[in-house]
Amino acid sequence: MGHQHGVTADARTAPVAVWKILGAMRGEELANWRMARIENNASAQERGADQVPYPFGWFVACYTDELAVGEVKPMRYFGRELVAWRGEDGKARIIDAYCRHLGAHMGHGGKVHGNHLECPFHAWRYDDTGSVNEIPYSRSIPPQVKKPCGGWPTAEANGFVWIWYHPAGEAPKWDVETFPEVGSADWTPYDRYDWYIHSPLQFIAENAADLAHFQYVHGTANYPEAKLTFHEHLRTGLVHAKLGTPKGEIDGEISNASFGPGQAWTRFRGISDTLLVAGLTPVDHDLVRVRFAFTQPKSETEGPLAGLARALIRDIVKQFDQDKVIWDRQRFVARPPICEGDGPIADFRRWYYQFYAEWKDKPGADKAAA
Numbered sequence: 001m002g003h004q005h006g007v008t009a010d011a012r013t014a015p016v017a018v019w020k021i022l023g024a025m026r027g028e029e030l031a032n033w034r035m036a037r038i039e040n041n042a043s044a045q046e047r048g049a050d051q052v053p054y055p056f057g058w059f060v061a062c063y064t065d066e067l068a069v070g071e072v073k074p075m076r077y078f079g080r081e082l083v084a085w086r087g088e089d090g091k092a093r094i095i096d097a098y099c100r101h102l103g104a105h106m107g108h109g110g111k112v113h114g115n116h117l118e119c120p121f122h123a124w125r126y127d128d129t130g131s132v133n134e135i136p137y138s139r140s141i142p143p144q145v146k147k148p149c150g151g152w153p154t155a156e157a158n159g160f161v162w163i164w165y166h167p168a169g170e171a172p173k174w175d176v177e178t179f180p181e182v183g184s185a186d187w188t189p190y191d192r193y194d195w196y197i198h199s200p201l202q203f204i205a206e207n208a209a210d211l212a213h214f215q216y217v218h219g220t221a222n223y224p225e226a227k228l229t230f231h232e233h234l235r236t237g238l239v240h241a242k243l244g245t246p247k248g249e250i251d252g253e254i255s256n257a258s259f260g261p262g263q264a265w266t267r268f269r270g271i272s273d274t275l276l277v278a279g280l281t282p283v284d285h286d287l288v289r290v291r292f293a294f295t296q297p298k299s300e301t302e303g304p305l306a307g308l309a310r311a312l313i314r315d316i317v318k319q320f321d322q323d324k325v326i327w328d329r330q331r332f333v334a335r336p337p338i339c340e341g342d343g344p345i346a347d348f349r350r351w352y353y354q355f356y357a358e359w360k361d362k363p364g365a366d367k368a369a370a
């Protein structure tokens, strides 16, 4: 029996119904569902999302191959309009999108001039500190626009362009983590998946500490055993869980870590070795752009193990789809009534709240610290 689009797209009720709907979507339809904006959602205010600030850290701006030499791209992250370009020297640069002259949006029609970004309106030329270095038609540059303003630290690693966000403009406090598997001749090129999640970033991050949901949202047979550690900007987790495969469930070991709030990786062992590099970047208070990039040993993606390797990725992506249905409508609960079996949600929040530089009276942090 075929499903009806109008009905399935709105059904967001019990997990069983959700699984049916997700399971019925394929290919492009599913990819579109992951990226679609939600209509008639409750406002960020009503969901408490607007109280949750943007955490500081390194975040994915785009894939490296999405920004060619000489290319200019508009971006929106952290509630701001940004512009990225790659200069002739190959370096990616990101500054605030609005020109300091008369306010043109430089992501639309801006040009690369050497290593500078040239505004489409009157050709003022910017460097990566946001300082105007040249005005082709004028012999003088107003002193206030010579001062750096609106430049963002960037880095490039693991096939991504990274942007450092800090609400007070503080310099990066750690380096972007790199992985030897990425780009290795023995590992596959990235298999990529994209989502918009309609929530604060915290909801997504908190999932790793939320043990009880695995049974109800993902249908795992029982609670996975998880060990989480929190140290400075690093959170690690080690989970032993059943992984679904076409040949039934297999014991899997999942290790994962977050380097601050924006960069996460997960390594799966037990079926096919898999490295997932995840980038999670806030766009607005109730919108996050998520990128999952998987790489696997080429030896395991050819021959008899190929089906299992693909099934593992499908299962991980499916779990994220299942979580998305919750996150998209969830409300922020500042002081949640945690019960036994919930997992280390309070510990997670205590760790995570260090990245909220501008949030003085952080709800729940007091309880978590107790």
Ligand code: FES
Residues within 6 Å of the ligand: 099, 100, 101, 102, 103, 104, 119, 120, 121, 122, 123, 124
């Ligand atoms: S608005 Fe950009 S140069 Fe005038």
Ligand SMILES: [Fe+2]
Residues within 6 Å of the ligand: 207, 213, 217, 218, 319, 323
């Ligand atoms: Fe989940």
